[in-house]
Amino acid sequence: MEWNAVLFLGAYHGINPGMGWLFAVALGMQQGSASGVWRALPPIALGHAAAVGVVLLVAGLAQMVVPLPVIKVTVASVLVVLGLYRLWRHRHPRFGGMRVGFRDLTVWSFLMASAHGAGFMVLPFVLAMSDHVMAAGGGHVHHATAAPVPWMGVLALALHTLAYLLVLAFAAWIVYRKLGLAVLRTAWFNLDLIWAGALVATGLVIFCF
Numbered sequence: 001m002e003w004n005a006v007l008f009l010g011a012y013h014g015i016n017p018g019m020g021w022l023f024a025v026a027l028g029m030q031q032g033s034a035s036g037v038w039r040a041l042p043p044i045a046l047g048h049a050a051a052v053g054v055v056l057l058v059a060g061l062a063q064m065v066v067p068l069p070v071i072k073v074t075v076a077s078v079l080v081v082l083g084l085y086r087l088w089r090h091r092h093p094r095f096g097g098m099r100v101g102f103r104d105l106t107v108w109s110f111l112m113a114s115a116h117g118a119g120f121m122v123l124p125f126v127l128a129m130s131d132h133v134m135a136a137g138g139g140h141v142h143h144a145t146a147a148p149v150p151w152m153g154v155l156a157l158a159l160h161t162l163a164y165l166l167v168l169a170f171a172a173w174i175v176y177r178k179l180g181l182a183v184l185r186t187a188w189f190n191l192d193l194i195w196a197g198a199l200v201a202t203g204l205v206i207f208c209f
């Protein structure tokens with residue numbers, strides 16, 4: 001179930017215009033070429049992966065000295081706060097005369113994924129998978145202080161990023177070729193609202209279990 005959740009989150013992040021394909025489409029339209037869309041995808045995916053990876057790394061290091069229940073409460077609190085903030089304040093991104101390079105797109109994607117709480121959404125599932133692997137391996141480390149399995153986080157990040165990139169590329173291509181940015185007059189708010197609700201719901205589930 002956790003693997004499916006990691007892949008699903010990657011796909012959902014990819015379909016969300018606020019997570020990158022909107023920027024890629026806007027760049028393609030500004031340059032008048034589909035190559036602008038394709039060139040934007042690798043740095044956007046890299047920035048997203050970095051944002052998720054930083055959260056997983058920091059949580060993994062923290063869990064070596066901080067009890068797992070404290071980590072879970074912290075993650076749940078961050079998710080709820082981020083979700084409520086997104087519900088309270090959502091904006092359409094504005095474009096105009098953009099001139100951005102690989103580094104600019106990577107940093108932008110990192111900041112957007114961080115602001116959306118992407119890493120904190122993936123983290124609970126990575127922690128759960130680590131617990132299952134340790135239990136299956138007959139580990140005797142106490143549940144409250146057990147450190148996550150490093151390769152599990154790396155694999156989860158790779159699969160999440162792959163699902164994100166595939167859906168990101170598909171959404172950007174379809175919108176650029178078929179729909180145009182006019183579709184975002186309705187789609188942007190709906191996806192942002194769903195994402196904010198998902199943040200709050202996930203945080204509350206972690207609190208309860």
